[in-house]
Amino acid sequence: MVEKPAPVREENPAPEKAPVREEKPRQDNHPYQPQAMEKKWQEKWEADKLYRSVIDNTKPKHYALTMLPYPSGDLHIGHWYAMTPSDARARYMRMKGYNVLFPMGFDAFGLPAENAAIKDGVHPMKRTFQNIERMRKQMKSMGAMFDWEREVVSASPEYYKWTEWFFIQLYKQGLAYRKMSAVDWCPNCNTTLAREQVWGDDRHCERCGTPVIKKDLDQWFFKATKYADELLNFDGVDWPQTVKTLQTNWIDRSEGAEVQFAIVGPFSTLVPVFTTRPDTLWGATFMVFSPEHPLVDKITHPEYKQAVEEYKAQAARQTEIQRGAADKEKTGVFTGAYAINPVNKARIPIWIADYVMMSYGTGAIMAVPAHDERDFAFAKKYDLPIVPVIQPEVPIEAENGVMKAAYVGPGIMINSGKFSGTKVNTEKGRKNPGIAKVLDWIAAEGLGKESVNYRYRDWLISRQRYWGAPIPMIHCEIHGWNPVPDDQLPVVLPEDVEWKPTGESPLKLHPTWKNTTCPVCSGPATRETDTMDTFMCSSWYHLRYLSPHYDKGPFDPAEYDYWMPVDTYTGGIEHATMHLLYTRFFHKALRDAGIVEGHEPMLQLRNQGMVLGEDGDKMSKSKGNVIAPDVLVNKYGADSVRAYIMFFARWEMGAPWDSQGIEGSVRWVRRVWTLFTDPAQPATASAETKKDLRRKVHQTLRKVTRDFENFEFNTIISSLMELMNEMYKAREAGAAGSDEWKEAQEIYLKMMAPVTPHIAEELWAHLGKSYSIHQQAWPKVDEAAAKEDSIELPVQINGKVRDRITVPAEASEEQIKAAALNSEVVKKFLEGQEPKKVIVAKGRLVSIVI
């Protein structure tokens, strides 16, 4: 599902061996050798089951979830960037006293493994599970607190049994249906795609970048649009505004009316049109149908047949990209048919034009050239009548009584029967008085009704591929489509299939697999041979983590009651309108089926940015700018890599990698090591030095705590670096060995523990503390210790800093003012005059205006 480093996935590149950094033996007995030390602790933590998450009703729970990877073969630096800060946050929450669940798994179905099989014949199952093996090992080198006993693999029958079961639950809710329609098809992946998976101006496949084409196919859909309005509501969730905006724009709700237009003549019927501007109905001087509109053939008059057919053929040849170009010259042809404008009974011509899309609204529009730019351009080109029905405050600029452009602003309705004189503003929908009045009237007159339209489409889930969860449906000639009975789940993928890039599911080509019996009549029947979109698997994986081996249902209710909902979810923003929207829909559908509770599955969401190559480009094998985490771990140790990952960029922004920059984090870790392992000197420091140290420690603790709360990982590291520098100075001044020093060491390691878990554990043991530091409570800030005794305040004169004064921290405004005015520099500037104004910002500065 997630963390795709590059559009094209690569499989199993040759493992890169990096030279292990030559470690010069230090003089003391404690050289920093991260590779052996990290391995030692990872094995001990595993053996001690330190990170197993077990229900504990005496503690508040915290479900921390980070998006699971697709097992592409190797862990990418992007995975580290997504996972290690999430791990640090989860560890912090654990130290804060929460019972934390932080699971990991694999989104294991998907095309790359199947495409590779077509190339080299290696079975996707074999390849996938080998890749998982490899990536699990690589992930363990992070030293993250993943609870591996809860690991899920979406491609295991134990998992996809329930993916199939969920499909059936949605089917039973009336949310899954089969429909023939023009769907997006990726000619490279040889399968259909959901609309969310078609990206960019050239409408390319989200996965492989190939431009998609349209195909008419019979496919399974989920009725996601049923939840369109609810999905626009983000009450009760703490999600980034950008994600909420992306989802809102994707759903794109627009309010208006559906109005019935009657067709005149031999083929008489009512045609609905959607409009957001029912207040301009009186200005509708023609209608335009999409060339694909099913009524076109029926209404076209014989003498126009040839032109219409030619135009339809021409439109069909064009790609959606060409048709979608907004600046393209409008074209169209007349059908010979007329309709009646329901509000003024005017007889208006019906045209077809490719600027009307079958996929939006009803595929037919009322054209109001006076107040719509596209209709205006069309009317101008084909010399159709333009009737203004909204009069602006300042009259429309016209040449010889002809409008020069469509008017889309506010004004007064004219030429609109009894509505003439009604005010129209720029508000949309009912908030606009003109629209509201017309809406009420057309409903009362039976001409149409208030209506809401969405850009959001139902979720197309059929994939014509092998390596996915089978759609558990059976087709019988007599009884149509029926779900596979529960006791026959899972429908297991056959292992003996042939790999051919045919554009048909290999399951269809299997000689026997599709043959089965009808659940209703037990007669011969066939299985659905398409599989499910892998986003179906990832829509509920957070539930399977609760009890990955539970076999009485998709999850153990006891685990559900304790752990759900997900408290913190982290992952890439590229899933804003895909996974993150699907999983919300899925949750709401399951809620209505009585399977889960609450309105949202994930309460808090945070997105990380992307690590770019050193050249500032997106990392990809073809560009040769890929950074391999394994190489870095071998060279520097996992703690240093974790520290640099968290330090080098604002997490939500991401940044280009810098191979030199990592040296700074490496130095930090090693300097901490030295600080803690060099023999302590007798404590000879002054009381003031020790007090200053203690102040800095507690100020840092306050800052680090706040930064963990806010996911500001980069400043956590810089604060720790600063404190380390202070500790070196304090040691120089003889603080080592004092009680304050011991407290500083203890708090320092606890603050470090979530970031660099191995060295923190090692040094904790070195200090003679009891195992494990990861079971220690997060330290408390001693506010009294953190408080400054005296503060230095800048003194501004006319906005420029001219002097600094030092005052006691508790000094009153009057005292600060007096001290500032007493400054020699200020006196010089004042030249004996009284200042016009003196502003004392307590604790900040003094500003004097002269």
Next chain:
RNA sequence: GCCGAAGUGGCGGAAUAGGCAGACGCGCACGACUCAAAAUCGUGUUCCCUACGGGAAUGAGGGUUCGAUUCCCUCCUUCGGCACCA
């Protein structure tokens, strides 16, 4: 075209709630250690000025304010999303 995010030294970035711009780190320079180098440690490092001192500076321009990286307006650039959406 519409919606959103971002623009701060050579570089990554920092700056509670409008209050010392450049924390921390990289790089660079100089010094210590060394026969020498690496590593390590120390010092310095926004730019400009005949440098004691002063001036400019957070994409550009304007505004509010004693005071703006922060708030408001206009514009530019980059990135992301949507787009003949009726």
